[in-house]
Amino acid sequence: MHIQKLxxxxxxxxxxxxxxVDIKFFNKRNLDNFKNLFDNxxxxxxxxxxxxxxxxxxxxxxxxxxxxxxxxxxxFKTATFNGSxxxxxxxxxxxxxxxxxxxxxxxQDKKIILSLVHPDNINSKRNLEKSGFKEIDKIFVYGExxxxxxxxxx
Numbered sequence: 501m502h503i504q505k506l507x508x509x510x511x512x513x514x515x516x517x518x519x520x521v522d523i524k525f526f527n528k529r530n531l532d533n534f535k536n537l538f539d540n541x542x543x544x545x546x547x548x549x550x551x552x553x554x555x556x557x558x559x560x561x562x563x564x565x566x567x568x569x570x571x572x573x574x575x576f577k578t579a580t581f582n583g584s585x586x587x588x589x590x591x592x593x594x595x596x597x598x599x600x601x602x603x604x605x606x607x608q609d610k611k612i613i614l615s616l617v618h619p620d621n622i623n624s625k626r627n628l629e630k631s632g633f634k635e636i637d638k639i640f641v642y643g644e645x646x647x648x649x650x651x652x653x654x
Contacts, residue, residue: 501595503602506543506555508535513552514543518585529557529583541579544602546586546595554586556599558607579607581615584624597627604631604652611654616647625650 506514511534518528529537537543541559545552559582581603584596607613615633617624625635625648633650641647 501546501548501553501593503544503546503599505606506545506552508538510543510545510552511535513545514555517552517555517587537582541582542603542606544599544606546590546599548590553590554584554595554599556584556596556603557582558603560610577610578612578614579610581613581628591623594627596624597630600627600631604654607654613652613654615650615652616641617650619646619648628652 511531514529514534515531534543537557537559541557543555543557545555547553559580581600584599586595604613613633615628616639617628619638628650631652633652635648636651637649639647639649
C-alpha cells in the first residue's frame with residue numbers, strides 16, 4: 501500500500517468511498533466540499549494497487565463557524581485535520597495514522613493542527629493521540645453535534 505496526495509481528478513473516488521462506508525461518526529461531504537478542499541487544503545489517499553481504500557482531509561481555512569475554532573484561526577496559523585475515511589475491510593491496519601503522519605510532513609507554516617473527533621470514535625481519538633494530539637475541549641459543531649477538539653502544537 502502507498503500514500504499520496506490526491507487532486508480534483510480523485511473526487512469521484514472520494515465520493516464513492518464515503519457512500520459505501522458506515523460513517524456514523526462523520527458528516528458526509530458533497531461534491532462542492534471536495535472541490536473547495538483542493539482550493540483551501542489538501543487530501544491524501546492510501547492505495548492498494550490502484551484502488552483508493554481511504555482518505556484524510558486537511559483544511560487551511562475555517563471548517564466551521566464555532567467560536568472556539570474561529571479564535572484559534574484568528575490567533576494562530578492553524579490547519580485542521582478534517583475527516584478520514586477507511587473502507588471497512590482495511591480498518592485496523594494503522595492507515596489513518598499513516599495518513600496523518602504523511603499529512604504532517606506536508607503542512608508548512610502552521611503552528612497548530614486541530615482535529616474534531618466524535619466522543620465515541622475511540623479508534624480515531626487513539627490515532628490522533630498517537631500522532632501527538634491532545635484533547636483540549638468538547639464543543640458543538642455541524643448543527644449542534646458534540647465533538648472533541650484535539651490539538652497538536654508544531
